[in-house]
Amino acid sequence: xxxxxxxxxxxxxxxAETCGGISAAIDAxxxxxxxxxxxxxxxxxxxxxxxxxNARAALEGLRAFARLLLQHRRVVVHVHSVAQPSFWSDCxxxxxxxxxxxxxxxxxxxxxxxxxRDGASTPARALIQFSLERAAHVVVPSESLRxxxxxxxxxxxxxxxxxxxxxxxxGAEANRGNLILFLGRLEQRRGIFELLEATASLRSALPxxxxxxxxxxxxxxxxxxxxxxxxxxxxKLLGRVGPSGKRALLENAAVFALPCHGAGLPIGLLExxxxxxxxxxxxxxxxxxxxxxxxxxxxxxxxxTATLARVLRKLLEDRALAQRMGAAARETVRLRHAPERTLxxxxxxxxxxxxxxxxxxxxxxxxxxxxxxxx
Numbered sequence: 001x002x003x004x005x006x007x008x009x010x011x012x013x014x015x016a017e018t019c020g021g022i023s024a025a026i027d028a029x030x031x032x033x034x035x036x037x038x039x040x041x042x043x044x045x046x047x048x049x050x051x052x053x054n055a056r057a058a059l060e061g062l063r064a065f066a067r068l069l070l071q072h073r074r075v076v077v078h079v080h081s082v083a084q085p086s087f088w089s090d091c092x093x094x095x096x097x098x099x100x101x102x103x104x105x106x107x108x109x110x111x112x113x114x115x116x117r118d119g120a121s122t123p124a125r126a127l128i129q130f131s132l133e134r135a136a137h138v139v140v141p142s143e144s145l146r147x148x149x150x151x152x153x154x155x156x157x158x159x160x161x162x163x164x165x166x167x168x169x170x171g172a173e174a175n176r177g178n179l180i181l182f183l184g185r186l187e188q189r190r191g192i193f194e195l196l197e198a199t200a201s202l203r204s205a206l207p208x209x210x211x212x213x214x215x216x217x218x219x220x221x222x223x224x225x226x227x228x229x230x231x232x233x234x235x236k237l238l239g240r241v242g243p244s245g246k247r248a249l250l251e252n253a254a255v256f257a258l259p260c261h262g263a264g265l266p267i268g269l270l271e272x273x274x275x276x277x278x279x280x281x282x283x284x285x286x287x288x289x290x291x292x293x294x295x296x297x298x299x300x301x302x303x304x305t306a307t308l309a310r311v312l313r314k315l316l317e318d319r320a321l322a323q324r325m326g327a328a329a330r331e332t333v334r335l336r337h338a339p340e341r342t343l344x345x346x347x348x349x350x351x352x353x354x355x356x357x358x359x360x361x362x363x364x365x366x367x368x369x370x371x372x373x374x375x
Contacts, residue, residue: 005356006103008072009038010065012045012093013080021109021141021163022046022080024267028164029346032339037359038350041068041075045093046086048216058089065093069100076355078105083116088124091131103136103353111264111285113148132156137349142265142286161346164339165270167330168247178209178316181253181277183246183268184260186217186237191259191282191302193225198259198309200229206316214238214249215268250275254322255315260284261302273297274333278315278325280308290336296329 014023026042029035035042043064047057068075077097081090097104117128129152132138138158140146149158180199184190192213199211211234213222219237226235241249250256256272258281265286272279273290279297281287293299298311315322335341340362347361 006074006076006354007039007356008041008068008075009078009350009355010041010043010068010075011078011080012043012061012065012090014044014046020082021264021267022082024165025080025107025109025163028166028339029343031166032164032343034343034347034361037347037357037361038355039358043068045089054086055089058086058092062089062092062096065096069096069102073100075100075102076105076350076353077102078107080107080109082108082110083112087116087128091127094131094134098134104134105137105139105349105353106131106135107139108145108149109141109264110266111145111262113145115262117152129153132158136353139346139349142289144286144289145264159345159349162337162342163265163267163270164342165267165274165333165337166339167274167334176252176254176319178206179253179255180209180211180312180316181249181256181272182211182213182215182258183249183256183272184215184258184266186213186215186219186222189261190217190263191261192217192222194259194303194305194308195257196222196226196229196231196235197305198312199234200231201305201309202313202316203231203234205313209316210234210236212236212238212249212253214241214246216240246271247275250277253277254319255280255312257281257308257312259300259302259308260287263287265290270333270337273329274337276326276330278322279329280311280315290332292328292332296325296332 013026043061045058045061047053079090079094081087094104117125132149133153133155138149138156139161140158141163143160146158146160149156182195186192202209222237226232250272256277256279258269260282263285269279269281279291280300281291282302283299291297291299300308344362
């Protein structure tokens with residue numbers, strides 16, 4: 001008896017107003033034709049703005065998802081998930097898909113999965129393992145996260161598909177001032193307080209030094225610490241910025257800094273590299289797979305404020321070095337993360353599960369490359 005093909009691809013992830021890696025991945029698929037080539041139904045499962053808004057979005061998404069399953073029955077489900085409490089609501093969506101006998105693609109974003117699992121109860125750890133094993137396929141953005149999945153279970157079918165990040169067209173070389181840019185959540189594990197300390201230590205040598213921080217988080221704590229260090233006038237806290245605002249920041253910054261204590265492979269870091277900025281970050285998660293120390297940026301051990309300050313000063317004072325590193329960073333993103341290289345691999349996965357395309361998807365632009373060679 002011939003098996004009927006699947007008629008819909010249901011994508012579960014952030015809503016239109018959310019930020020972060022999940023929304024960036026969905027936006028990349030939309031911008032580069034994936035949603036045009038496949039019969040996609042997008043269901044928002046989370047929202048920014050706190051627990052209540054997130055819970056409401058999850059409940060509304062669960063109702064919408066149940067209606068789609070009743071209407072179409074034979075669907076492929078693509079779940080985008082992170083190592084946060086919202087993972088447990090994602091498990092509810094996956095349980096509903098499994099009950100309807102629909103294949104599930106579980107795509108993991110960000111870092112912290114090891115810490116998230118270690119801090120969970122024994123039943124919760126079992127649920128994480130079950131979710132990985134029961135998925136038709138697990139997609140991760142870095143080899144480090146693939147190794148974590150393998151450490152939890154050898155039964156999961158897992159592939160590493162780097163995040164899609166487009167290289168903006170290079171513009172005229174800007175006269176960049178002594179501006180350090182931080183894109184990310186303002187919290188201790190992102191290294192923001194060490195970055196403030198490094199900035200304070202450089203003010204005497206670089207009096208016009210500025211630090212611009214764009215992202216949500218504890219702005220009050222960051223402002224207080226900057227004031228305590230005597231650099232409140234040099235630190236600008238912007239909150240969340242849209243695409244045009246982010247583009248303007250990347251065009252005017254001299255260095256991108258993200259000295260995080262733990263991360264996967266942050267989209268903000270990759271966007272800075274794509275814009276041709278030299279980066280100063282930490283070798284945590286998948287970052288060391290993308291940043292070649294001394295070539296496309298500098299890798300600094302988490303908490304090493306003295307080295308952080310030293311390499312920031314080196315890049316700010318040696319603009320020829322900064323330009324070479326920025327060019328290498330841009331080339332790394334082009335080789336590893338260009339949408340025409342990464343998204344066809346995701347589309348191959350859709351086709352392998354029996355989903356019918358609306359039009360023929362493109363083939364990868366070039367043979368797949370080893371992630372470590374690209375850097």
